Amino acid sequence: MKNKTSLVLKREYLSRVKKKSFILMTVLSPILFAGFFAFVGWMATKKDTSEKKIAVIDDTYLFQETLKNTETLTFDFAKDKTVQDFRENFDESGYYAVLYIDKAIKDGNAKEGVKLFSNKKISLSVQSYIEKSIESKKLNELLNNVGIDKDVIDKAKEDSNISIITRQWDGDEEKKSSSEIATALAFGCGILIFMFVLMYGIMVMRGIIEEKSNRIVEVIVSSVKPFQLMMGKIIGIALVGLTQFAIWVILTGLLVMVGMKFIMPEVNTQANTEVTQTIIDQAGGMTQGMPEVAIVTEQNQFMDIIESIGNFEWGFIIFAFLFYFIGGYLLYAAIFAIIGAAVDNETDTQQFMFPVMIPLYIGFYAMFNIIKNPDTAMADWLSIIPFTSPVVMLARIPFGMPPLWQILLSMGLLILTFVGATWFAGKIYRTGILMYGKKPSYKEIWKWFRYKS
Numbered sequence: 001m002k003n004k005t006s007l008v009l010k011r012e013y014l015s016r017v018k019k020k021s022f023i024l025m026t027v028l029s030p031i032l033f034a035g036f037f038a039f040v041g042w043m044a045t046k047k048d049t050s051e052k053k054i055a056v057i058d059d060t061y062l063f064q065e066t067l068k069n070t071e072t073l074t075f076d077f078a079k080d081k082t083v084q085d086f087r088e089n090f091d092e093s094g095y096y097a098v099l100y101i102d103k104a105i106k107d108g109n110a111k112e113g114v115k116l117f118s119n120k121k122i123s124l125s126v127q128s129y130i131e132k133s134i135e136s137k138k139l140n141e142l143l144n145n146v147g148i149d150k151d152v153i154d155k156a157k158e159d160s161n162i163s164i165i166t167r168q169w170d171g172d173e174e175k176k177s178s179s180e181i182a183t184a185l186a187f188g189c190g191i192l193i194f195m196f197v198l199m200y201g202i203m204v205m206r207g208i209i210e211e212k213s214n215r216i217v218e219v220i221v222s223s224v225k226p227f228q229l230m231m232g233k234i235i236g237i238a239l240v241g242l243t244q245f246a247i248w249v250i251l252t253g254l255l256v257m258v259g260m261k262f263i264m265p266e267v268n269t270q271a272n273t274e275v276t277q278t279i280i281d282q283a284g285g286m287t288q289g290m291p292e293v294a295i296v297t298e299q300n301q302f303m304d305i306i307e308s309i310g311n312f313e314w315g316f317i318i319f320a321f322l323f324y325f326i327g328g329y330l331l332y333a334a335i336f337a338i339i340g341a342a343v344d345n346e347t348d349t350q351q352f353m354f355p356v357m358i359p360l361y362i363g364f365y366a367m368f369n370i371i372k373n374p375d376t377a378m379a380d381w382l383s384i385i386p387f388t389s390p391v392v393m394l395a396r397i398p399f400g401m402p403p404l405w406q407i408l409l410s411m412g413l414l415i416l417t418f419v420g421a422t423w424f425a426g427k428i429y430r431t432g433i434l435m436y437g438k439k440p441s442y443k444e445i446w447k448w449f450r451y452k453s
Contacts, residue, residue: 008232328390
C-alpha cells in the first residue's frame, strides 16, 4: 500500500479552507482586531473637552494662585459660603463640584484637609489635577519653612537620576543589550505558541470525533494506514492554522495602517501635536542651559534601543520560533488526536483533557518565572522536556543562547515525541473507530494500544 499521507493532508486542508465558516472567520477576525485597536487608539488620544466649573471654599487663603484655570477647568473662589450652602441648590448652580480646603491642611493634616463634593462620580483627571496642584504648593511651603529651596531638590533629583546601560560580552566584542526587549519578545512568543497549540490542537480532536460520529472514518481507514491517516490529518490542520494565522497577520496589519492613515487622521495629528508640545514643555521646564543636553540624551537613549534590537540573534530567534511554534502544535495535536480517537463525543473528552493540559500550563506559568531568571536548573529541564519546551525554550533564547547540546536535544526529543504520539494515536484510532456508545477508561485505551493490527 503506497503512502497516502499526502492525500489525507490535501483532503483535510481543502475541506476546511473551503468552508464558509473558515472564510468568514478569516476575513472578519482581522476587521474586528483592527477595529478594536483603532478604537483603543482613538480613545487613548481623545481629550475631555467638556467645561467644568468648580466652586472653591479655601479657609486657608493660600491656594488661589495655585489652582489655575485650564481649557476645561474653571475655579470659582467663593467667599462667606459653606459647603452646605452649595449643597442645597447644587443641581441648579451649574457647578461640577465643590472643593473645600480646611485650615487643618496648614497644620500638616493634608489627608483630611481637602474634600471634593459633587452629586456624581468625580473624574479621575480632575481629581489628579487638583491633588498635584495642592501638593506642589504644600510641598513648597513645607520646604520653605525649614529653609530648603525646592529648585535645589528638583535639580538634585535630575542630576541623581540613574539609567543603567547594559552591555553583553560576546567573545572579544561588547554589545548593547536590553532586558526589556528580551522580556517582551519572550512573552510574545510564549503566548502565541500557547494560544496556537490550544486552538488548533483542539480542532484536530474535534475533527476526529466528528468523523467517527458520521462513520466516515470506517470507509477511510480500510484503505489508509492509521499512522498515515493521523499524520495527514495533523499536518493538514496545521497548514489550515498557519494559513489562517498568516492571513490574519497580513490583513490586520494592512487594516491598521489604512485606519491610521485615512480613518483617523485627526487623531494622528492631535497625538503628534501633544507629543511635540510635551517635549517642548519638558525642555522649557529644565534648568537654564540644559535643554540641548536633555534632547541629546533622549536621542542617545533611542539609538541605544535601536542598537539593542539589532544585536539580537534574529536569524536564530525566528528559526527557533517557527520550529517550536510548529513542533509544539504537532505534538499536542497528536495528543489531542489520541483523545479524539478514543471517544465518540466531546463530552467524554473532559476526563482526558486535564492531564494533557497540565504540562502545557506548567510551561506557560513557568515562563513568567524563567523570564526573571533564565539560568536555573528548572529552566534547563523544562526547555528540554518536549511537553514544555515549545513555550519555555522561547522564553530562554532572547536572554542568551542556551548551550547547543540543550537546543539540539530539545528539538530532537520534540520531533521523536511527536512521531511517537502520532503512531500511538494511529494504534488507538484503529480500534477506537469501532467503539460506539462506550465511555473508555485509561485501562481500556491501553488495551487498544496493545492489540496487534
